Amino acid sequence: MDRLGPGPIRPRLVAGVDVAYAEGSDRVAAGVVVLDTATLDVVEQATAQGVATFPYVPGLFAFREIPVLVEALNRLESVPELLLCDGHGLAHPRRFGLACHLGLLTGIPSAGVAKTPFVGRYDPAALGSGRGAQADLVDDGETVGRALRTQDGVKPVYVSVGHGIDLDTACRHVLALAPSYRLPETTRRADRLSRDTLLGRSPRR
DNA sequence: GCGACAG
């Protein structure tokens, strides 16, 4: 009997999470934005600020972002059906990147959407140039994620499973959430929210 | 040993 399904097929609420860093100080700010997948409208937002307690070390990235991100996530009133993180999930040296941590910690299905590859390679020739083109990311013989082109002629994003969702389903949602730009709206919104919060600006829309 | 290395 399948105890592990494909994950959320038609999620209504998807959340994007991101963290912004100050240059001179060690201040950090997290932003979580919940979108309605039907309209891509913002349903809810939550933020948290703090101090970076862990340095940026490739491979240990999650330990740097998790504290402030979890704080922001705990302030959420709604319960998103999917969490999209800025970074990798399974596509990690130890097969456990940020998206895996956040999914397990919150119990919410999650996936990672990274702007640059970390581990794993794909055949550029196997990736079409149009929106929707995909090519598996393979590392040490295993498929750890997928390069996904979200816009015609634009660099692909790198999607990998976090928790409670399969790769195909994750890619479908990422593509649907990126109708106009390379990055999904969840990521773009969370990025702006975290930055505005860090800089003390009034959140833009 | 050397280079590479999510954000």
Next chain:
DNA sequence: ATCTTGTCGC
């Protein structure tokens, strides 16, 4: 991640 000038294209 953040900084940062000009440049290309719709």
